Amino acid sequence: MSKTSPLILITNDDGFYAPGIQALTEVAKEFGRVLKIAPDKPQSGMGHAITINNTLRIEKMPNQDLMGAYQCTGTPVDCVKIALDVILEGEKPDLIISGINHGSNASINVIYSGTMSAAMEGYIEGVPSIGFSLLDHAQEADFSAAQSYARQIIKMALEKGEGNFCLNVNVPKLPEEMIRGIKFCRQAHAKWVEEFDKRQDPSGKDYYWLTGHFAPFEEHQEDTDLFALRNGYVSIVPVSYDLTNYTTLEQISAWID
């Protein structure tokens, strides 16, 4: 592959050895030069966390036919930052991909997701970025359909993508022949309802595990990612780092005369 072939930076939040990133790396290699950098331990639920009160280390790994492979002690966002600044020394990738996450990042999950925060960080840095997630938490999940759609979406992004963008791609847990195609969607409104699991340690002191169930408010709205996924489609939601709520902005401007 020539030196001018696309440069793709790949990361995730499940850690360097997760099957999901290995599946996505195989696909990425078909398109160009691939630099892999992933957390040295699982970082699910890390949101857009960065490491500012502690040091960061990166470790060069056997490169697996890649341009380079690294483990990093930080969060997914740290991985992107250190790859762009330290490893690539300012050379901009053509695309940043994150995943394939073991589990959904559709709807409100995007807010808590390390996978999507890595993609968002790439986007903020001016690099088109895509996060991929499969709606299956299992370590032994079948990534073949997700790989096939990742291939199709990376190809579209490299060939048709204009300007900067960040995509949240979710793949239903279905065999490939059952998937009905791709839908571009908006993020469905939903929340997690917490159910903290209270336990006692051996010395009798209370501690808690965060658990909960997902409460969708919009699964029947046809333009949402939840609707697409429940109807057998791969969902693509473009995301923004401008968090301004323009509707509320108009409303609250009346608070002051």
Next chain:
Amino acid sequence: MSKTSPLILITNDDGFYAPGIQALTEVAKEFGRVLKIAPDKPQSGMGHAITINNTLRIEKMPNQDLMGAYQCTGTPVDCVKIALDVILEGEKPDLIISGINHGSNASINVIYSGTMSAAMEGYIEGVPSIGFSLLDHAQEADFSAAQSYARQIIKMALEKGEGNFCLNVNVPKLPEEMIRGIKFCRQAHAKWVEEFDKRQDPSGKDYYWLTGHFAPFEEHQEDTDLFALRNGYVSIVPVSYDLTNYTTLEQISAWID
């Protein structure tokens, strides 16, 4: 104060003993019953991280004339979740406030901010929420102007707020008499330019500190928070948990015929 006075939940990301949350607690107490829960250590830059691979503990603290005061081993988002589910057992606060943060959360900082993620979590849970930040990192910062504006904004939110909202309030580092008032704004476009500081540990292995400088792209746009702050105003940006980029959604729909 009667049992039906407003219930305000207060948290932060700088930790239970930070001067900023003490300053904000003093203001909150003027409005009703206050429940304080804050991380037991600094959690700046934690973004919307949640604790799913570890246990959580809460410790009841001397209550300082509050309805209750707790330290939590988790992130700012964990604090909000455990307060709503475990401590309040489902009783909904009238308002969640977070801060006063030691340092700016204007512009792109909102994405990395533990302070704002706590407020965002409240908003997702259906509780109007406000994050307050002062543009001064110092431990000994003067919070008096920020307190005065927090008082004014909490009053407006309780009296004039309708439905659900989440506000990102930033206060310039100025004496109160120099502050020109409040501006409702949108989030200015900006990024952090990383400058990793490379060092060697005593055994000769490299490690890094994340540092960088703030690169504003829109400080001269009059409707942005950066413009307001640089011109001596308190900025209020309402934020959204719907990350959908509707402009990009329209553009990329053309990728598939």
